[in-house]
Amino acid sequence: MHKVIVFGSLNMDLTIACERMPLAGETISGGGFLANPGGKGANQAVAAAKLGAQTQMIGAVGQDTFGDQLIAALAEAGVECKCVERVSGRPTGVACIVRVGPDNRIIVDPGANDVLRAEDVSHALDRLAGPGDIFLTQLECDHATTFAALAKARSRGMYVVLNAAPARTLPDDIWSNIDLVCINETECAAITGVYPDCDEAALRAMRQLADKGVHLVAVTLGERGAILLEDGRKLVSEPFHVNAIDTTCAGDTYLGAFIAARARGMSTEEIIRWSSCASALATTRIGAQQSIPSIAEVERLLTR
Structure with missing residues (x-):
C-alpha cells in the first residue's frame, strides 16, 4: 500500500453553540463549549489514518500546550509526526467556531501554520515520499510554500491532491501538478466563477479544471452528496441520510476517507461510496477529529 503524506494546518478548534448568530455589537448566551484538535491538514491526516492508510504529517505547531495536544491527537490516531516541527515565537494555530444547529461559522488564526517554507516541505518529502505515494495539501498554510510543494510532489512521481480550501483564486500554472482537486460549493464558485447549484453548472465548473490538466475533480454538495468528473466521466455520489x-469536519473526513480508500486500492465507485458514508457519520457528532469514524463504523453503515 502506498503512503499518504499530508502537508497542512494543525489548529486547536474552540467551538461554542448558540441558537442564532449574534448581531453586530451583540452578546448572546451559548453553551456546549468544546476544545478539539483540528485544522484541515490534521483532520484529513487523522481521517486517512483512522480509515486504513499509512499516514505521515508535515506541519508546524508552537511550543505551547495546544501544540502538545495536537501532536498527541495525531499520534493517537496513528499518524506519524516526525516531520511536524515545534517553532518558537509563533503560537499554535487556533480556529474559533460558532455552531448554530448543524451549520457553523469559523475564524482562523494560522499561527505556526504559516512558518514552513518551500525548502522545509521539500526536505520532508525527500525523507518520506516515494513514487506512487499520495500527497495531500490544502490552502491553510503559506500559499507560496503550498504551490511549491505541489510541484515538488509531482516531480517525485506522487499522486497529488489539493483541497482548494479556504476558497481563493489560484494561479493557472498549479493545475498541471494536480491529479485530484476536491472543493465544496463556495470554493467551486470562487475558483471557477460557477456556483454548482445543479448538475449542469457543476459539470461546467469541473470541465474548466479538467481542461487545465486535473484528472479527477470532486465537488462536494453538502446534503446533496457530491459530483465528480474523472477523465471526462461523470460520477454522482448519493448522500447517506443521518441525523446531522x-x-x-464532514468535508475533511470525506477527503481523508477518499485518499485512504485510494491508497487501499479501491475502485473509484467504491471510493465514492466509502467517502460519502464516512462523511455522513462525521456529521452525527460534535467537533472535528473526534467526529471522524473508524473503519468498523463505516462498514456497519455500508451494510445497512
Whole structure:
C-alpha cells in the first residue's frame, strides 16, 4: 500500500453553540463549549489514518500546550509526526467556531501554520515520499510554500491532491501538478466563477479544471452528496441520510476517507461510496477529529 503524506494546518478548534448568530455589537448566551484538535491538514491526516492508510504529517505547531495536544491527537490516531516541527515565537494555530444547529461559522488564526517554507516541505518529502505515494495539501498554510510543494510532489512521481480550501483564486500554472482537486460549493464558485447549484453548472465548473490538466475533480454538495468528473466521466455520489448535528469536519473526513480508500486500492465507485458514508457519520457528532469514524463504523453503515 502506498503512503499518504499530508502537508497542512494543525489548529486547536474552540467551538461554542448558540441558537442564532449574534448581531453586530451583540452578546448572546451559548453553551456546549468544546476544545478539539483540528485544522484541515490534521483532520484529513487523522481521517486517512483512522480509515486504513499509512499516514505521515508535515506541519508546524508552537511550543505551547495546544501544540502538545495536537501532536498527541495525531499520534493517537496513528499518524506519524516526525516531520511536524515545534517553532518558537509563533503560537499554535487556533480556529474559533460558532455552531448554530448543524451549520457553523469559523475564524482562523494560522499561527505556526504559516512558518514552513518551500525548502522545509521539500526536505520532508525527500525523507518520506516515494513514487506512487499520495500527497495531500490544502490552502491553510503559506500559499507560496503550498504551490511549491505541489510541484515538488509531482516531480517525485506522487499522486497529488489539493483541497482548494479556504476558497481563493489560484494561479493557472498549479493545475498541471494536480491529479485530484476536491472543493465544496463556495470554493467551486470562487475558483471557477460557477456556483454548482445543479448538475449542469457543476459539470461546467469541473470541465474548466479538467481542461487545465486535473484528472479527477470532486465537488462536494453538502446534503446533496457530491459530483465528480474523472477523465471526462461523470460520477454522482448519493448522500447517506443521518441525523446531522455538526458539519465541522464532514468535508475533511470525506477527503481523508477518499485518499485512504485510494491508497487501499479501491475502485473509484467504491471510493465514492466509502467517502460519502464516512462523511455522513462525521456529521452525527460534535467537533472535528473526534467526529471522524473508524473503519468498523463505516462498514456497519455500508451494510445497512
